[in-house]
Amino acid sequence: MKFKLLLFFLFVTSICLAEDGYDLWLRYKPIEDTALKSQYKELLHKYVANESSPTMAAAVQELKCALNGLLDYQITTESKPSGKTLLMGTPENSKYIASMKLDKDLQKIGNEGFIIISQKGNTVITANTDVGVLYGTFHFLQLVQMHQPIERLHIVSSPKVKLRVLNHWDNLDRTVERGYAGFSLWDWHKLPDYIDPKYIDYARANASIGINGTVLTNVNANALILTDTYIQKVKALADAFRPYGLKVYLTARFSAPIEIGGLKTADPLNEEVKQWWKDKVDEIYKAIPDFGGFLVKANSEGQPGPQNYGRTHADGANMMADAVSPHGGVVMWRAFVYSNEEPDDRAKQAYNEFKPLDGKFRENVIIQVKNGAIDFQPREPFHPLFGAMPKTPLMMEFQITQEYLGQGTHLAYLAEMYKECLDADTYAQGKGSTVAKVIDGSLDNHQLTGMAGVSNIGTDRNWTGQIFGQANWYCFGRLAWDHQLTSEAIVEEWIRMTFSNEPQTVKTIKNVMLGSREAVVNYMTPLGLHHMMGWGHHYGPGPWVANKHRADWTSVYYHKADKEGIGFDRTASGSNAVSQYFPEVAKQFSSLDECPEKYLLWFHHLPWTYTMKSGRSLWDELCYKYQAGVDSVGQMQEQWNSLQGKVDEERFDQVKSFLQIQKNEAEWWRNACLLYFQTFSGKPIPDDIPKADHTLEYYEELSFPYAPGH
Structure with missing residues (x-):
């Protein structure tokens, strides 16, 4: 009986300690560095704020919740600042902030911006409105989450768009x-x-x-x-x-x-x-x-x-x-x-x-x-x-x-896009x-x-179906x-608040994320190809989709593969879509010498033998791009697996499982697309690219009537 109770206790404890992603980047987990924790506590042991509005009350509640989690400490309220005090408010609801002569900075930030400043031993979070103070409070707490110094701050921030x-x-x-x-x-x-x-x-x-x-x-x-x-x-x-x-x-x-x-x-x-x-x-x-x-x-x-x-x-x-x-x-x-x-x-x-x-x-x-x-x-x-x-x-x-980028399981950090x-x-x-x-x-x-x-x-x-979907939000x-x-600065913020501040962990996850979107492009739609997904549900490859009630919902409408070549001619000799851009851009996209290869088949229909900058033929380059996408996912797997024990088990296992799904589906995309396009090019797939497990007919007959998002 005692043994069963012990097992039950261990099971419940494991549940309590597990991380399921619900907290997003607002985890507020305890800072383990005792010296750093002491520094923060010295500066953050009391606050002064007017909580008369629901927004100011929300800001103070967030502050208390965060510091209780990060520092295992209850910050106390004071009626007036007395050194090493955190002041929160606007000049209208705080006479202390009104006396600080911050008008010059306040004029810059509009109705939603905020100022975080160190003054006379105090830390001040202020704005023209209560919601600005709320935004400033979150930003300040993010600094603490990321273990940043907060002794001498002068941050003036406002949104670029309304x-x-x-x-x-x-x-x-x-x-x-x-x-x-x-x-x-x-x-x-x-x-x-x-x-x-x-x-x-x-x-x-x-x-x-x-x-x-x-x-x-x-x-x-x-x-x-x-x-x-x-x-x-x-x-x-x-x-x-x-x-x-x-x-x-x-x-x-x-x-x-x-x-x-x-x-x-x-x-x-x-x-x-x-x-x-x-x-x-x-x-x-x-x-x-x-x-x-x-x-x-x-x-x-x-x-x-x-x-x-x-x-x-x-x-x-x-x-x-x-x-x-x-x-x-x-x-x-x-x-x-x-x-x-x-x-x-x-x-x-x-x-x-x-x-x-x-x-x-x-x-x-x-x-x-x-x-x-x-x-x-x-x-x-x-x-x-x-x-x-x-x-x-x-x-x-x-x-x-990620409707067209692997949907609910593929890792694709979209800040790059x-x-x-x-x-x-x-x-x-x-x-x-x-x-x-x-x-x-x-x-x-x-x-x-x-x-x-x-x-x-x-x-x-976990809100987004997969942990890394949170990074895109x-x-x-x-x-x-x-x-x-x-995108590099943003991803580092997210990693530090979502996973860890440990330098090697941050570096490894950062490497995984920063190359992820390019990997997806390579194994799905390299060199400017587009709209090649399955019919209706948009899941998986479907370069063969044709003869539907709307031509512009089919794949063949866009890639226009034939025995001569592949790609949509949007130059003056084709649809002339380039003419909708300003002349400098139109000239670049129209020119085979100047058009970035990442957009090449978006704007040009080219022969399979066209010589790419690598010296390869277009056909071979296409094959190697697909393989590069698959290889990149394999590298992402290796890097993620190196984090075992450094990332909580629940999230580690989910990402590991999803990366295997992504690897399998990257290979599926490669095999299906190359086999299909080979029927037009008539050229062999290079020997150093793994052979497809199935025939083209097999891939074409796959059906997913209950795919999510159908």
Whole structure:
């Protein structure tokens, strides 16, 4: 009996000590270095703060929770500073901070920025608003988590863009489109009466990286979310998120006046339709005074929109913008539009539709543009709309969920992809006109700016389905706050807060992560290939997908492999999509000598015998790129396995298992794609590349009717 009790005790203890990823980067685990802990305790043993607002109360609660975990110590409150005191507040709610003459720095940071400064032996976290103090508190705690010195600080930080939002592609039945971490967080059945504690942790996590908005519902919208029953449920979430500076937004179905309003039309120029939207918006703002506004997908992939009535995107967006404008709301209108009936290259269609509308949108409309012109591919050149609409604010849309990058199991650190786009030069106003400068408003002097990320968050205990998916949520938030941060700096922050501060562990995980996205590109879509995934579910390779009801949803539409060669000719001799870029960029992409090889087959259809910079033929280079992707995953496995005993067992085992899945699927991609393309090239696969385990027919016949995200 005693033996059974001992086993039970050990089992329970192991559960208590296990790490399942729920805490994200806010783990607040005890600092083991006793000397460092003593230094921190000396500086952090008392605080002064005015907790009169829910946001300030949240900041103080975070401080207490973090220091209790990190230092095993309860910081105490004081009525006034007396040396080595942590002061938190704004000049309006703290007379001590008001006396510090920080006006010069405060003028720089706007409504959300913060200052962390050491002054007269005290540490001061201040801002112009309470939410700025909250952001500053999280940043300060991150310094402690990363074992950084805090004795002499002078940090002045403010966000580069105004709207930093997550787009949840969540449906009202709790399924998630292209979601790989379980079901939707939002339990609509239990709302508004039950607020799951996970909602608060979600808000905390977002606030910790400066995300200030969340679009709760799928862009393929359901009009029911705009009914009174659901507005009350949304209000409950908005109330829970408000202390953390997180506004709620909703997707608006353009045909809602018909579906739930009883009208016979949704024509944006119809007076009854205009009035319906104004009344509906008034109803929403009565319940949620700080409601952010609408995200709209219209006239794309079968969704209703203004073009159904012979109107333009500007007509539709402006009608909604007029409804939310009196309340300070915005309309984020997506530029992801294309039509199967349009014979032109799909990559050109968004530009063709939106470029003529530049300057025709209301001031509270911002056009949300995907990073590339097709659809969140493992690699795309930047979207030609960036820089092409100087009179209209554009916001970035990145995908955090890995719809085309291995979905729920593959390790792909996406900051590398985000930075590749943000740092790209549009040449809109000459050299240095980067995509980042377009979206932060500095290039064209826009005040309404933003960055959106399609969420990878679900009901899985670790939030994102796999531990490294958390890094993409984290890096999105950090880059939305400051796009000048490097992917290397961000990944080091995340590793130190998520796993360990031990130098070799940090170095090893960093090496694994920084090469991961390039590995995925190589074993899926090297040299500018794109849109080669399985039909419908987008899982696994499908370069043979053809003869579907929409040509632009097939793979053969994009790679155009034939006996002569492979690639999509987008130069003047083909679709001329290059002409949508500014001349300097168009010249580079059009030239075989200047086009980066990573985009080569995106812009050029080339013979299999074309000589690459390596001296190999295009066919051989393609083969070796696929193999390089597989080899990279093998190297990632070796590096991760070296961390056994240095990383907690639960997370170590999950990553180890997922890396094996990734290795198997990388080989699957290599085998299936090379066997398929070989039927056109007629050339042998190099002898030093492992032979496929199965025939091409085997790979073509694989079926996944219940793949997640179908």
